[in-house]
Amino acid sequence: MYSKVITNPRFLVFTRSYINLTSPRNQVTNHHLHHPSRTRAAAAATTTTMDPPGTTVVRNKQVVCKEAISSYPRASDLRIIDTSTTSLKVPQGQEALLVKNLYLSGDPHMRGSKFKNRPRLFSSGPDQPISGFGVSKVVDSGSPGFKAGDLIWGLTKWEEYTLLTSFANHVKIQHTDVPLSYYTGLLGMPGHTAYTGFYEVGRPKKGDYVFVSSAYGAVGQLVGQLAKLMGCYVVGSAGSKEKIELLKNKLGFDDAFNYKEEDMDAALKRCFPEGIDIFFDNVGGKTLDAALPHMRSHGRIAACGMLSQYDLEQPDGIFNITSLLLNRLQMKGFLVFEHMDLYPKFLDLVLPYVREGKIVYMEDIKEGLESSPAALESVFTGTSAGKVVIAVAPE
Amino acid sequence: MYSKVITNPRFLVFTRSYINLTSPRNQVTNHHLHHPSRTRAAAAATTTTMDPPGTTVVRNKQVVCKEAISSYPRASDLRIIDTSTTSLKVPQGQEALLVKNLYLSGDPHMRGSKFKNRPRLFSSGPDQPISGFGVSKVVDSGSPGFKAGDLIWGLTKWEEYTLLTSFANHVKIQHTDVPLSYYTGLLGMPGHTAYTGFYEVGRPKKGDYVFVSSAYGAVGQLVGQLAKLMGCYVVGSAGSKEKIELLKNKLGFDDAFNYKEEDMDAALKRCFPEGIDIFFDNVGGKTLDAALPHMRSHGRIAACGMLSQYDLEQPDGIFNITSLLLNRLQMKGFLVFEHMDLYPKFLDLVLPYVREGKIVYMEDIKEGLESSPAALESVFTGTSAGKVVIAVAPE
Structure with missing residues (x-):
């Protein structure tokens, strides 16, 4: 018989062999761990079973999506379940990593869509733990490239422990003199996205005029700051007066405008x-349509996201695409996963700035998996006070 | 007093000094030259004046646009005038070339538009000779890089003689074992455009799937053939059954479809x-909108022209631009003038194919400037039998 609590199909194979080996399963103890840090609530109520001797099986709390969603996730779409278990060992012979998730990252790509050709990177199905980037610690390794204790960042599941079977794009964290949580944002996927789009697609030169949309997002903030550090003139757009103020007064943007209040064409002409x-x-x-006619000859458009489009029944039309031809523009979509070779170069550039305090970075860290439904919703409602991070377990 | 026949402002400066030096002007003779070749009508009725001694002044027949046009040129928009004159010498001290135009090229960019941000490369004003590419012979040179007798191709005026004051992008023709008229098409701007867009923007690999719109145009024909010679799979779209047949049976396209008869999305799915x-x-x-969702990951779009858009009051919207992001596409507008450094590389590739007869190329050569109004209109009505060329004077 298979345990009913196993809802994640990628644990099923392992569980089969486990059950064949060991019967009956004995629940041994309940640990109520004390977490002195901000991760208090996260790892509470972990249930540990041990069987066979030497194999630790623990309850594995997970964040699941109630059903397939067609827009961004509301807190009410998510629920926490603690009916799953996992062994803390990688099944013998499997090239996998068993990791403990320390920090999970709430990002704008974590959404559903009812349309084809729109992103659905969020959930693999109802009652499956949702996917996202995170910082994790290797508990057991079935790969020669990793060992127990290694700290890594990359795509993981929103749960306490994850068996990673795919980790080619995971990065081993070498520099721990900066906050580990930064590897969910500034030094992780969003930061590397900003770097890749700005440097590889944008090919900036000193003095270039740079426009960043959704400039107050985790990616946009860094693009603007990288551009300023390079001697560019930078203007950002965002959707509230508060964000505009922060862009101009805290993040060093030369100018910023509220696209909800000012006509976009007029704002771009002014800026x-x-x-x-x-x-x-x-x-x-x-x-995008408003910006096209304002592009200079040989301008570059780094298409990083199309946040405004994912929920529309009929996407907005782009009517100014002739500008791309007449001004010999380049527009390029990119996906940061495909540029992992650039990550060391990115760190070389950004780590010194971080250490010297030359980059402003704000986090909004919530404690415990229980906080994740509301925390993830805040990514989309724009109500977070910085990069949304869920601290799941103590470092 | 200034002569009334001088309508081209760039001759005015010269004429001023000429008139200050010489008065009165004496009309000497009328040459009715015999042209045994296809250029018979072109250079007929040339009027020559000589003054001062040693300076030959000739009447200079021109093709002018009656008024600014807002669409493509109809034959009735153009007229031939022979009231202008030109000296056959470059004014002393001027870095210019006095050239005799041999072949003029009718191309789709030669049009007007009533909209900003659309091309208006055609005419500098009412009663001004229109501009276009051509093959010319240097009659007198004020530049150390050129001498009398040199054959060149580049942007010139639709007239018998032109004083070129801007010729940085003109190319000296080195290979005359191929028809000179080819330098208006296959070996000139359209050919170089095909090469630049396909190789520089398209970055083809053997086996790539290539789609060419307006595939029967001078550029499209060569793109398709270059792609086939490279081992790609090539499909073209065009607007008539005859063109589709020729693309498939004469130009070697793997497939072709008539966008006027077949739903574009269905055709692209099929092909x-x-x-x-x-x-x-x-x-x-x-x-473009139909093709976007059919692009493979990392696909490249060479935006060479937007023929369908130039006459529209409201341009068509592009609704599938999210494909660019999701499939990490690159879309790039380019202008061949900005890639003249690649021209020798282009010739190295294409000349052997031309000599070996591996490239099919059709010209529709009309004789004499008088034929140009109808010839130019045929570029836009699709009624020409090949690349539209006007043979103005014998080689």
């Missing part, structure tokens, strides 16, 4: 009388 | 079950 060399676009749609 | 790696786009609009 870029000379035109735009690099447009780092996180939103697409009307913003 | 590209594996998707498109390179889209060489000459038309934009609905064709």
